[in-house]
Amino acid sequence: MAKMYHKEKSIQIKSSASALYNNLSVLRIAPRCLTYFTAVHANVVNMVSASWDGLNYSHRQLQAKEGNVATSSSLIMQAAWCVLPPRDLLVLTSQKGIQMYESDGSIMVYWHALDTPETPTAKAVFARGIAAVREKYICVGVSSGSVLVFDIPCKGSNITLSEVLEEHKEAITDMASECSGSSECIADLVSADDSGLLCVWKAGEDFQLLNKIPGFDTSCSSVKLWKGTVIAGYGTGQIRLYEAVTAILHAEVNAHARWIYSVDIAPFTGLLLSAAEDSWVRVWHLSLTPETNSVEVMPFTHILYMSIESWGLQNILFIKTHCNNQK
Amino acid sequence: MSTRTLPLLFINLGGEMLYILDQRLRAQNIPADKAKKVMNDIITTMFNKKFLEELFKPQELYSKKALRTVFDRLAHASIMRLNQASMDKLYDLMTMAFKYQVLLCPRPKDILLVSFNHMDAIRDFVKDTPSILGQVEETNKQLIEIYSLLSGGEFQLIRQTLLIFFQDMHIRVSIFLKDKVQNSNGRFVLPTSGPVPYGTQTPGLVRIYSCSGEELRKTLFRDNGNYCAALREGSFEMYGDRVIKLGTNMYSVSRPVETHMSGTSKNSLQHTKDKQANAELAKIMGEFGEEVEPSPSSSSKGDDLLAMMDGL
Numbered sequence: 240m241a242k243m244y245h246k247e248k249s250i251q252i253k254s255s256a257s258a259l260y261n262n263l264s265v266l267r268i269a270p271r272c273l274t275y276f277t278a279v280h281a282n283v284v285n286m287v288s289a290s291w292d293g294l295n296y297s298h299r300q301l302q303a304k305e306g307n308v309a310t311s312s313s314l315i316m317q318a319a320w321c322v323l324p325p326r327d328l329l330v331l332t333s334q335k336g337i338q339m340y341e342s343d344g345s346i347m348v349y350w351h352a353l354d355t356p357e358t359p360t361a362k363a364v365f366a367r368g369i370a371a372v373r374e375k376y377i378c379v380g381v382s383s384g385s386v387l388v389f390d391i392p393c394k395g396s397n398i399t400l401s402e403v404l405e406e407h408k409e410a411i412t413d414m415a416s417e418c419s420g421s422s423e424c425i426a427d428l429v430s431a432d433d434s435g436l437l438c439v440w441k442a443g444e445d446f447q448l449l450n451k452i453p454g455f456d457t458s459c460s461s462v463k464l465w466k467g468t469v470i471a472g473y474g475t476g477q478i479r480l481y482e483a484v485t486a487i488l489h490a491e492v493n494a495h496a497r498w499i500y501s502v503d504i505a506p507f508t509g510l511l512l513s514a515a516e517d518s519w520v521r522v523w524h525l526s527l528t529p530e531t532n533s534v535e536v537m538p539f540t541h542i543l544y545m546s547i548e549s550w551g552l553q554n555i556l557f558i559k560t561h562c563n564n565q566k
Numbered sequence: 567m568s569t570r571t572l573p574l575l576f577i578n579l580g581g582e583m584l585y586i587l588d589q590r591l592r593a594q595n596i597p598a599d600k601a602k603k604v605m606n607d608i609i610t611t612m613f614n615k616k617f618l619e620e621l622f623k624p625q626e627l628y629s630k631k632a633l634r635t636v637f638d639r640l641a642h643a644s645i646m647r648l649n650q651a652s653m654d655k656l657y658d659l660m661t662m663a664f665k666y667q668v669l670l671c672p673r674p675k676d677i678l679l680v681s682f683n684h685m686d687a688i689r690d691f692v693k694d695t696p697s698i699l700g701q702v703e704e705t706n707k708q709l710i711e712i713y714s715l716l717s718g719g720e721f722q723l724i725r726q727t728l729l730i731f732f733q734d735m736h737i738r739v740s741i742f743l744k745d746k747v748q749n750s751n752g753r754f755v756l757p758t759s760g761p762v763p764y765g766t767q768t769p770g771l772v773r774i775y776s777c778s779g780e781e782l783r784k785t786l787f788r789d790n791g792n793y794c795a796a797l798r799e800g801s802f803e804m805y806g807d808r809v810i811k812l813g814t815n816m817y818s819v820s821r822p823v824e825t826h827m828s829g830t831s832k833n834s835l836q837h838t839k840d841k842q843a844n845a846e847l848a849k850i851m852g853e854f855g856e857e858v859e860p861s862p863s864s865s866s867k868g869d870d871l872l873a874m875m876d877g878l
Contacts, residue, residue, distance in 0.1 A: 433719025458719035
């Protein structure tokens with residue numbers, strides 16, 4: 240298979256990316272020939288908007304909202320764009336709560352405060368794991384294991400918490416919604432936690448739990464859902480592919496020598512990218528054959544990023560594979 | 567983020583500080599009894615019961631400034647005195663050393679093994695003084711109690727909290743530069759060879775399964791690294807082989823530390839006017855590393871110099 244990617248011009252963001260899972264989010268705005276990127280640095284989110292011709296860049300910084308209690312500044316756990324048919328929102332999750340902004344980061348439209356105790360408890364409190372589901376939901380995970388389901392109107396700030404899903408017992412690490420664009424898939428959302436447990440959900444007025452996939456006490460740090468297949472990256476450096484609805488294990492890849500920090504999939508080509516603390520970014524090709532219900536995972540390419548403290552792996556905009564393969 | 571990070575940060579930084587001070591005391595041939603007194607006094611303060619009680623309460627990390635103040639006080643818990651520049655250098659060395667250990671830990675839980683390496687060494691420093699040894703062992707027990715049961719994910723959160731605390735610190739340390747574990751831009755080198763962490767498989771295998779769960783086929787791929795199987799797991803008990811070398815004394819006797827005296831060393835000895843007993847301690851001076859920038863002789867009378875020159 241010919242190489243389907245090339246390295247594009249590097250984009251400098253204002254400060255280094257923090258050591259957090261899934262610390263790079265990308266939003267392509269085709270009508271305006273722009274791509275937005277965000278990366279979290281401690282208590283701020285660095286956002287850069289880059290024109291496709293590579294000539295114009297503009298930067299913005301968003302701060303963590305402190306909440307009511309005047310304690311030490313809140314660290315941000317994750318920032319991600321949620322793409323819904325009527326609108327795109329930028330969601331920030333922190334130790335204090337959940338902030339939602341218009342997609343260019345200009346206006347905060349919603350704030351949800353977490354129940355932070357007055358004196359700190361042994362178990363940390365934070366929100367982490369963000370996914371846009373179906374036409375109207377944004378789901379956010381919490382350190383307690385709860386998944387908050389927010390109902391998002393077509394416009395405006397009348398966002399409401401419609402449901403709290405209590406299935407996980409450990410802190411949520413990541414969440415993902417079906418990204419193939421197919422409306423035939425039964426499973427809409429997968430949530431992952433620190434014990435490696437994966438929960439598969441169907442969205443609706445009341446979200447329905449379709450299945451649970453145990454993790455054998457290995458944290459799952461990053462997850463994607465594509466064509467009904469759960470793609471999960473684990474702290475042991477393994478990637479596993481499960482059929483979402485049945486929990487059948489399709490494939491297991493001993494992919495990395497260290498903790499995986501991020502997995503991402505290009506939905507049209509089935510190119511899967513994994514990035515880990517071993518400083519490798521690896522690209523895999525997935526092919527699913529529905530007729531035989533089989534999955535094939537082929538290693539595609541491996542790239543070593545020698546810049547260390549390369550949580551800058553997330554900086555490496557390798558997500559361009561994702562963008563370039565939208566054709 | 568993690569409310570359980572502070573004790574580990576304090577103990578590991580403290581451990582590094584003790585390694586450095588111990589090396590300096592030996593390098594300057596300070597009489598054994600005086601050197602021991604310095605170490606004992608600092609360790610006693612470090613393991614003060616009330617202080618540790620506070621430390622072990624679930625809380626966010628102190629600010630960088632507050633933590634620095636803690637170590638300023640700790641470094642001055644004995645008759646040894648450091649001027650501002652020396653304290654700065656000491657703190658830089660301590661923090662970069664621990665940052666290195668956190669980054670290089672094969673798996674997040676190994677931070678506990680690194681902490682135990684420091685604790686083992688501290689116990690050894692005070693093995694002849696039962697009262698202090700008792701304090702240290704008590705703390706060791708507490709560490710085991712609190713941290714042994716944390717999950718991998720919780721340790722990763724601790725690790726992420728530490729990395730965010732150390733984020734953007736790129737001070738070059740000559741011992742790291744020499745060993746090529748740090749680049750000249752201050753970034754640490756992550757090796758792509760060596761044993762994988764305990765619990766991880768070496769990269770290189772894809773397994774495909776059938777719907778009934780049997781393995782259909784295996785594919786090997788070349789991962790371009792040079793990894794080998796994991797070593798055995800280190801011990802999380804009070805005593806035992808930790809296996810991991812991170813957190814052990816990199817300044818120990820067997821390892822020659824380069825000292826380099828520049829021409830007219832401006833940072834030379836300053837004798838105190840204090841009692842004779844302090845006279846030798848007043849002479850503590852040392853220089854690490856190849857490039858030595860003579861510091862301006864701004865030290866006032868009565869101040870000892872612990873001049874540690876590093877490739878800054």
